[in-house]
Amino acid sequence: MTEAAVSGNNSGDKMGDGIFVGGGGAGYEEAQRLLLKFGNRHGLIAGATGTGKSVTLQILAEGLSDAGVPVFMADVKGDLAGLAVAGSDSFKLHDAFMKRAATIGYADYHYRAFPVTFWDLYGEQGHPIRTTVSEMGPLMLSRMLELSEAQEGAMNIAFRLSDEEQLPLLDLKDLRALLVFIGENADEIGLRYGNVEKSTIGAIQRRLLVLENQGAAQLFGEPALELSDLMRVDADGRGRINILAADKLMGAPKLYATFLLWLLSELFEELPEVGNPEKPKLVFFFDEAHLLFDDAPKALVDKVEQVARLIRSKGVGVYFITQNPADVPEDILGQLGNRVQHALRAFTAKDRKELRMAAQNYRDNPRFSIEDAIKEVGTGEAVTSFLEDKGVPGVAERTLIRPPASHLGPITPDQRAAALAASPVAGKYDTAIDRDSAFERLQRRAKAAAEAAEKAAAPAGAEAAADEGLTSARRYDPKAASRPRRAASSRSDSVATAFAKSFARQLGSRSGRALVRGILGSLFKAR
Known part of the structure; x- marks a missing residue:
């Protein structure tokens, strides 16, 4: 049974046009589906901690995989790894899942696993994932290091000198050596590119040292990630679900946000234009999205907005997951057509204001107050709105989210090891290469x-x-x-x-x- 089949059973529409998300909430029977042809129109999954965002993320990944769409997501808490393992009758929520499936008319609900590729910047819980310093570029690297304007200028000089002097920047030791060279030849270099103070170089070096102490040195090097390895399908035509282990990575939030932004930018630059495909080429889930925008300069936010606006024509859908829609800048929020809003709490005046603003982002439903519904929905329930024919936002509905077919929660080390051994990229990235640079x-x-x-x-x-x-x-x-x-x-x-x-x-x-x-x-x- 595929998710497309479930969609057909619940809506009466032709099979294969969408992903069944849920239905039947608060006495209403409307099935809610994410139409595949609008899957690249981006989306938002929001809600307070513990309201069910991770389950929504899991069932969307399942449905996209069944539809042949590869997925990339970060596993912040370690519980999305369960996608690689089938659910079990012995799971403590089994009875609740079966009851939910019956309530929403989820026919023939049964457990199964999905094709998963595990990745890890630190190489501990998945295949190592690397890029070169050159591919990251001076802008992204400066963002990661939180450099001042003068320091960012020195970083740009380093990259220009790298190009002109044929000094490839592959890993951090390459960059550090080049910065030492610039510092010791500051007078001559200053005549060509502008003044470079040794104190500026020293400040950058100290920030690189902090980055190294956070384990970021393992991010830079070769073999570098090939984007095609994130866009694989298995022998059955199911899209592979790429899961980045991020529980340790969250200890370095700037590294986490900058890496995901870099990956999104690489997809934008390398993928060809496809217009309006029947289904996305890849769906990218950006969990803890507020980390991308916290204290971000306007130039960076503008860049993210531009990428989000244009990357959909490359067939890539971007879905932001965060606690509050207010965490996402308004110009970007306006581009997110598919929305799942779990419960928001309204304990303070600021909370109530943000709740009203969140409700205003939905198309009114005369049957209930959206603002009240966002306060009242329980765990596993949400106010949803998905794009309909011609890309029109659907009317907001209270929706019971369907239960996942895969295991809910973390997996054992042996289960993870088995998935890594069966991975199509097993051995490809495991050994670092240090070539002449x-x-x-x-x-x-x-x-x-x-x-x-x-x-x-x-x-x-x-x-x-x-x-x-x-x-x-x-x-x-x-x-x-x-x-x-x-x-x-x-x-x-x-x-x-x-x-x-x-x-x-x-x-x-x-x-x-x-x-x-x-x-x-x-x-x-x-x-």
């Missing part, structure tokens, strides 16, 4: 400079000794005074030689690289 090339340059400096220093030393001998000879030999002096090496030459040797040593060993990280705070003054 900026770090290695700067290391070779520094070594060559040190060797050249040593060769130049040898005759200079002999000349200095000869000059010393000549000076002594003058004391006793008046004829020596007429002999010409050789020019002594300049102080700048000795400084360059010392730096070349030091830089080569620091880049040449693991302990040296740790020293670079450790001394930057004292080497460069804080901003």
Whole structure:
């Protein structure tokens, strides 16, 4: 039985046109469906903690998978992993699920698993997921590091220098080595690109150190993620559900939000235009969406709005999951056509104001007050509105959300290991590759400079000794005074030689690289 079949059984419409979400709430019998042809018109799942947002997310992923649509979502609490395992009659909510299925007319409800690919930025609970520093780009990286305008300017210089000097930025050690190079050559680089203060470079290095301590170094490197691996279907034609383990990642909220925004931007840039497809090419769920917009500059919010507006023509649907619709900027909220609003609490004046605003985002239903319904719906119940024919928002309905067919809640380590072993990308990303890039090339340059400096220093030393001998000879030999002096090496030459040797040593060993990280705070003054 597919979700499309359920949709047909409940609505009388032709089979295969939508995903059955639920129905039968508060005495009303209207079936609520997400039409596949409008699945790329984006959506919102909102509600207070514990009201059922995760279950709604789970059943939407199930329905999309059955329809052959790949899904990408972050598992913030660890309970969405249950999609990989069939539900069980022994589950404590089994009787409640069966009762709910009967109430809403969910015919032939039974448990089953779905094709899941697990991912993890840290490589612990899923396949490692990486990108290169170059692919992330200076704008996203500056956002992740929360850089000031001057620091972001220095980051842009680093990326320009990387391109012009053929110094690929693949991982964080590449970026750190290039920043050291910029700091030590700030005067010359400043003439070409604008002034770069060593204190600015030092501040960026300290922020990179914090990022490394959060485990972000594992995000950058190769092999980099291929977007096609997020858009697979299984042998039965079901879309694979890509689940990013985010329970640990939430300890670094800027990293979490920036990574998902980068992934969305990559999809926008790489996917071809498809117009209005019969079903989405991919549906992207952005959980804890408020983290993307908290303290975000207007330029970034404008960028997100632009991507959200245009990416639907690439066949990608974006669904934001958050506690309150007010967490999403109004211009973006206006683009979210499919909505599931779970209960909101109204304990304070601010809560009541936000509740009224949330209710105003729905098409009125003369049978009940939407504002009252949002306050009253219970766990697993919601006020829903999905786009209808011609893209018109549907009338708001109180809806009992259907029960999931997959397991509700976390899975065991053995179950996760089995899913990873059966994954179509098993082994593809597991081993990191460290190819020749900026770090290695700067290391070779520094070594060559040190060797050249040593060769130049040898005759200079002999000349200095000869000059010393000549000076002594003058004391006793008046004829020596007429002999010409050789020019002594300049102080700048000795400084360059010392730096070349030091830089080569620091880049040449693991302990040296740790020293670079450790001394930057004292080497460069804080901003």
